[in-house]
Amino acid sequence: MNAIILSALAGVVMMLSGIFTNKQSVIKLVSIIALLVLITGNVLQTYGHCSIQIDTKNLLAFSKAGLYFNTLIFISTFVYFILSGKAIEKAGVNVAEYFALIFFVLCGVSILTSFNGLLMFFLGIEILSIPLYILTGSDKRNLKSNEASLKYFLMGSFSTGLMLMGIALVFGATGNFSLNATGQKTAYDVLNAGILAPVGLLFIFISMLFKVSAAPFHFWTPDVYDGAPSVFTSFMSTIVKAAGFYAFIHLFETKSYDLGPSWKLLLTFAIVLTLLVGNITAIFQHSVKRMLAYSSISQAGFMLFSLYSSNTLAKEGIFIYTVAYSFATIGVFAILIYLKDYTFDGYNGLAKTQPVLAFTNTVFLLSLAGIPLTAGFFGKYFMLASAVKAGAPLMLVIVAVLFAAISVYYYFKVIQAMYFKQGDAELNDNVPTSFKTALIAIAIVIILIGIFPSTVLNWLYF
Amino acid sequence: MGITQSLFWFLSVLALVAALMVLLSKNPVHSVLWLIVVFFAISGHYILLNAQFLAIVNLIVYAGAIMVLFLFVIMLMNPNTETEPRKNFLVQIAGIVAGGCLLTVFISLVKQASEMNNKTALLKTGNIGLIGNLGKALFSDFVVPFEISSVLFLSAMVGAVVIGKKN
Numbered sequence: 001m002n003a004i005i006l007s008a009l010a011g012v013v014m015m016l017s018g019i020f021t022n023k024q025s026v027i028k029l030v031s032i033i034a035l036l037v038l039i040t041g042n043v044l045q046t047y048g049h050c051s052i053q054i055d056t057k058n059l060l061a062f063s064k065a066g067l068y069f070n071t072l073i074f075i076s077t078f079v080y081f082i083l084s085g086k087a088i089e090k091a092g093v094n095v096a097e098y099f100a101l102i103f104f105v106l107c108g109v110s111i112l113t114s115f116n117g118l119l120m121f122f123l124g125i126e127i128l129s130i131p132l133y134i135l136t137g138s139d140k141r142n143l144k145s146n147e148a149s150l151k152y153f154l155m156g157s158f159s160t161g162l163m164l165m166g167i168a169l170v171f172g173a174t175g176n177f178s179l180n181a182t183g184q185k186t187a188y189d190v191l192n193a194g195i196l197a198p199v200g201l202l203f204i205f206i207s208m209l210f211k212v213s214a215a216p217f218h219f220w221t222p223d224v225y226d227g228a229p230s231v232f233t234s235f236m237s238t239i240v241k242a243a244g245f246y247a248f249i250h251l252f253e254t255k256s257y258d259l260g261p262s263w264k265l266l267l268t269f270a271i272v273l274t275l276l277v278g279n280i281t282a283i284f285q286h287s288v289k290r291m292l293a294y295s296s297i298s299q300a301g302f303m304l305f306s307l308y309s310s311n312t313l314a315k316e317g318i319f320i321y322t323v324a325y326s327f328a329t330i331g332v333f334a335i336l337i338y339l340k341d342y343t344f345d346g347y348n349g350l351a352k353t354q355p356v357l358a359f360t361n362t363v364f365l366l367s368l369a370g371i372p373l374t375a376g377f378f379g380k381y382f383m384l385a386s387a388v389k390a391g392a393p394l395m396l397v398i399v400a401v402l403f404a405a406i407s408v409y410y411y412f413k414v415i416q417a418m419y420f421k422q423g424d425a426e427l428n429d430n431v432p433t434s435f436k437t438a439l440i441a442i443a444i445v446i447i448l449i450g451i452f453p454s455t456v457l458n459w460l461y462f
Numbered sequence: 463m464g465i466t467q468s469l470f471w472f473l474s475v476l477a478l479v480a481a482l483m484v485l486l487s488k489n490p491v492h493s494v495l496w497l498i499v500v501f502f503a504i505s506g507h508y509i510l511l512n513a514q515f516l517a518i519v520n521l522i523v524y525a526g527a528i529m530v531l532f533l534f535v536i537m538l539m540n541p542n543t544e545t546e547p548r549k550n551f552l553v554q555i556a557g558i559v560a561g562g563c564l565l566t567v568f569i570s571l572v573k574q575a576s577e578m579n580n581k582t583a584l585l586k587t588g589n590i591g592l593i594g595n596l597g598k599a600l601f602s603d604f605v606v607p608f609e610i611s612s613v614l615f616l617s618a619m620v621g622a623v624v625i626g627k628k629n
Contacts, residue, residue: 008613015620056606097624104617111610119607127614134621195574199567 001052001062002041003070003110010034011103018096024089031099032081038106039074042067058178059120065315066113068460069246072319073109076239076326077102082438083334087231092138101131105240112247117177118167118204121251125163125211128243129156132236136228148227155220159210166203173197179254198259204251205259205266212244214300215273222281225293233289234333237296238326245303245318253310267308268396274301275403282410289342291410292332295368298407299325302400305383309390316457317382323449323456324375328364331442334435335361340426347414348423356436358418363443367450369411370404375449380404382453470510477503490536494529501525513591 010031017030045051046067081088089095108128115121133156137149171177173196210217225233256263278298285291303321306314335357339346351358367376384397418425449456480499487493501524508517589595600608 004610008616011613011617054606057603059604059606094624094627097620100620101617101624104613104620107613119604120610123607123610123614127610127617130614131617131621134617134624137625140625195571199571 001054001056001060002045002050003038003067003074004107004114005052006038006041007103007107007110010038011100011107014096014100014103018094024095027096027099028081028085028089031103032078032085034103035074035078035081038103039071039078042070042074042110046071056116059117060111060114061116062114065460066246066250069113069319069322070110071459072322072456073113073239073243074106076242076323076330077106079327079438079442080235080239080330083330083435083442084231084234084337086435087229087334087337091229091231092140094138098135098138101135102235104131105235109239109243112243113250115247115250116179118170118179118251119177121247122163122167124247125244126160128240129160129211132156132232132240135232135235136224138232139229142227142229144227145229148224151227152220152224155210159207159217162203162210163207166200166205166207169196169200169203171200173200179251201255201259208244208248208251209270212241212248212300212303213297214270214304215277215297216270218274218277218297218300221297222290222293225296226287226290230289230333230337233293234330237292238329241296241300242303242318242322242326245300245306246322249307249310249314249318252307256310264308267304268393271301271304271308271396272399274298274304275400279403279406282407285410286344287342288336288344288347288414292329292336295407295410296329298403299368301403302380302383305387305392305400308392309386311386311390313382313386313389316460317379317386319460320375320382320449320453320456321379324367324379324446327442327446328367328374328376331364331439332361332368334439335364338427338429338431340428344413344417345421345423347417347425348421350418350425353424354427354431356439357431360439360443361418362415363446365411365414367446369408371408373447373450375446375453377450378453466510469506473503473506473510477507490541491533494532494536497532498525498529501529508591511591512589515593515596516591 013034014027014031017027021027041050045062046064088098091098105128108124108126108131111120111124111127115124133149133153136152137145139145167177206217209215210220213221225237228236259266275298278294278296278301282291282294282298285294303318306318306321308314336342338357339350350361363374367374370376370380384400387397387400388394477500480496480503483496484493484500487496501520505517505520505525508514508520
């Protein structure tokens with residue numbers, strides 16, 4: 001409960017801080033302090049100290065894994081504030097409100113890691129997505145941003161409608177919102193239980209595929225990620241997406257039995273299509289920002305493996321993947337924001353003028369591609385290993401590895417532009433030393449996790 | 463046939479006819495007005511189920527607020543048959559097939575929902591839908607989601623201000 005209450009309070013504090021001061025550096029400082037308080041509160045609750053106890057009537061269930069996931073998400077947000085805080089200040093005029101909305105999103109994340117029923121699940125998903133519609137459209141003068149926001153809002157509302165329909169059907173079948181009321185069922189039970197619950201779950205499944213931008217419901221992703229201000233794209237494609245996946249897995253861990261044997265088939269179809277669409281389309285992009293949007297679709301395909309296997313290894317995998325993918329993508333976007341030209345040519349010769357930026361960007365891109373000795377490698381390794389352990393067809397794993405190899409092509413195109421092409425990459429602004437230091441620190445963390453993945457996983461058990 | 467049953471049949475026929483008229487009217491403003499009739503008929507059904515609160519909320523929210531919004535949008539855009547683009551024949555066929563599939567799914571769903579066969583809804587009796595019970599449930603069993611939804615509304619309000627404010 002600590003994280004939910006503190007993040008909502010932090011949102012209110014940020015909202016009101018806009019009244020008392022116009023200095024953006026003060027607002028940013030307040031937000032960082034609020035985030036540190038949030039992390040402390042959450043860690044304290046994880047170890048059973050000073051936690052606010054409220055009788056939630058079994059609607060929320062706090063597990064160690066969920067609380068630890070909160071901590072990881074909050075730390076990623078901290079990294080995001082440190083690297084991109086300056087860009088948030090420049091995204092528009094209502095800086096205090098942007099920070100408030102980000103804290104409301106974090107409140108949604110804390111609900112999604114602890115829900116124990118479809119009711120809280122729905123509330124969490126909504127608190128997570130409504131602030132995003134607004135952040136997408138925060139650049140009011142930019143027509144593309146407006147279009148992206150409207151598109152996201154309409155499509156998002158539609159998928160929410162589908163989800164509500166699904167929840168209503170499941171409620172009609174079981175008579176309550178609880179996750180484990182039906183318990184584990186045999187195939188025989190499923191066939192006799194009527195069709196209400198499976199159809200309802202299918203609707204929820206579809207709308208969750210939409211929320212995590214997996215194919216065939218990914219069509220909004222490139223336009224929205226491209227149209228939104230880059231800072232908020234970075235937030236949406238990392239922190240929010242990882243939280244969506246955690247909720248997805250948490251929900252279907254117990255519920256997938258109701259879907260019967262067709263469940264794995266459905267999921268296989270979604271995984272292969274997501275990997276195919278994400279990777280193949282990313283190759284043909286000219287803008288790095290758009291390429292990252294498609295690459296985020298293909299990364300979603302890998303994260304779906306944890307849903308396929310849903311065993312301990314998969315659970316560990318989603319933690320590693322969250323850290324690896326969030327840190328690397330936040331870093332890549334933080335560097336992208338400094339560039340004047342978002343195309344691949346805009347990176348030409350960056351290594352000569354800004355060696356630190358070019359080097360750290362290389363580390364982040366290698367991690368995204370899943371090259372060994374970076375965190376991204378272990379993210380992908382855990383996903384595929386868990387699928388093998390869960391008895392996935394070998395063909396599926398081979399397809400995933402092939403697509404991972406294809407993804408190397410478009411990530412290396414950026415590295416090639418930075419190191420081997422002539423040109424002078426133009427920057428918007430002078431790069432402060434503190435920014436470079438932060439980048440180097442995160443690159444070191446990514447490499448450390450790539451060598452000792454247990455540093456992240458050990459906290460799950462101790 | 464008692465008065466409840468006759469009211470039920472009357473309201474059902476009214477709802478279906480009005481819903482058909484929404485689709486068949488040429489003038490979009492008439493469609494919206496027929497939609498209001500649909501909402502009134504459904505509210506009547508709620509009253510038959512002894513769910514007065516739901517009936518009133520349905521009227522206030524749907525027939526009141528949302529319909530006014532619909533009317534505003536339609537009157538502002540002023541669409542008519544001349545300016546609307548002609549729908550492609552293939553698109554129409556695809557629409558019919560997709561709609562038919564959904565209809566089949568729903569019909570089979572209702573037919574296979576064995577737990578609902580031979581059961582009638584609570585008519586006249588039962589106090590589940592009364593506002594007192596709703597309030598008690600909201601402030602005892604569901605107090606956590608009730609309070610947490612305030613975060614949702616707060617974020618929506620902040621968003622409305624951010625989008626609507628002049629710079």
